[in-house]
Amino acid sequence: MIIARQVTGWFIHLFTATGAFVGLWALFAIHQNNYLLALWLMLIAILIDAVDGCFARMIDIKACVPTINGELLDNIVDFFNYTMVPCFFLLVAPLLPLHWRAFCVAVIAVASAYQFTQIDAKTSDHFFKGFPSYWNIAVFYLFFWQMDGMTNLGILLTLAVLSFIPIKYIYPSRLECLTDSYLLRTCMLLMTVLWGVVTSLLLWCYPGTNHLLVMLSVGYVLFYLGVSLYRTWVPLKACT
Numbered sequence: 089m090i091i092a093r094q095v096t097g098w099f100i101h102l103f104t105a106t107g108a109f110v111g112l113w114a115l116f117a118i119h120q121n122n123y124l125l126a127l128w129l130m131l132i133a134i135l136i137d138a139v140d141g142c143f144a145r146m147i148d149i150k151a152c153v154p155t156i157n158g159e160l161l162d163n164i165v166d167f168f169n170y171t172m173v174p175c176f177f178l179l180v181a182p183l184l185p186l187h188w189r190a191f192c193v194a195v196i197a198v199a200s201a202y203q204f205t206q207i208d209a210k211t212s213d214h215f216f217k218g219f220p221s222y223w224n225i226a227v228f229y230l231f232f233w234q235m236d237g238m239t240n241l242g243i244l245l246t247l248a249v250l251s252f253i254p255i256k257y258i259y260p261s262r263l264e265c266l267t268d269s270y271l272l273r274t275c276m277l278l279m280t281v282l283w284g285v286v287t288s289l290l291l292w293c294y295p296g297t298n299h300l301l302v303m304l305s306v307g308y309v310l311f312y313l314g315v316s317l318y319r320t321w322v323p324l325k326a327c328t
Contacts, residue, residue: 097152100143104161107136111169118173118180123231126177127291130224133169135284137162141261163204167221171200174223178244183230185237192244196223199251213327214262215319219250232290232297256320258312265327266319276315283308 114129141162143149149158175193178184184192200221203209211217226247230240258266260280263273286304293301 093147093152096147097144097149097156100140100147100149101153101156101158101161103136103143104140104158104165107133107140107165108168110136111165111173114169114173115176118177121180123177123181124291124294126173127228127231130169130173130228131284131288131291133165133173134224137166137169138261138284167200167204170221170224171197171204174227177227181231183227183237183240184244185241188237188241192241195245195248199248203251210259211256213256213265213323214259215256215265215316216259217254217256218252219247219255220257221251223247228287228291232294254320255316256323257316258319265324266315267324268326279308279311 110129110133114126114133117123117126117129144158175196178193178196179189199219200223203218203221206217208217226244230243258276260277263276266276267273283305286301286308290298290301290305
């Protein structure tokens with residue numbers, strides 16, 4: 089039984105590490121100007137990150153594999169996939185004015201380095217502190233919306249500034265301190281899963297679109313931001 093748990097723990101760490109391999113292939117797709125494939129690979133990396141922590145907590149992976157720092161592994165892979173891969177996307181793809189690209193990705197890289205290395209980047213009540221470096225998601229929306237370069241630049245720089253502002257953002261797989269209601273936590277989790285499905289369908293439809301899918305996708309983002317702001321100013325009493 090103990091050996092089985094140890095083997096399972098090693099496989100979970102291996103699963104987390106595959107996110108880096110997926111990100112590497114995303115870089116290769118960007119290099120080949122295959123932006124749609126790159127976005128699919130970035131979505132797969134998000135999926136890996138979304139579930140590996142749940143698997144790790146299910147078996148108490150720290151006890152099963154004490155010689156591996158799973159949090160460090162997760163942060164390394166996340167910084168690569170959530171920051172470096174999208175930065176390369178922004179350098180190569182025509183989403184930003186050419187003469188602003190290097191400056192913008194430099195700001196993003198520095199802001200993300202700060203966000204990832206705060207001692208309380210993930211707060212004690214399981215929220216992200218500051219904009220949680222969702223640059224891959226930002227790139228998806230900018231690619232999908234096809235706005236002008238200066239508008240995209242303004243959005244990205246605003247998000248970079250938000251990395252330094254101590255707003256608490258929902259950690260979708262750690263909802264213990266979102267609400268006392270198990271039903272509401274379940275609804276939030278299901279909404280996040282639905283957003284992932286909708287995002288996948290939008291990629292599948294591209295370059296076409298579907299207004300209902302767009303409304304659902306943007307609606308979830310606005311809801312996520314609204315609830316995050318609410319919990320920043322009105323924390324759950326049981327977690328304070």
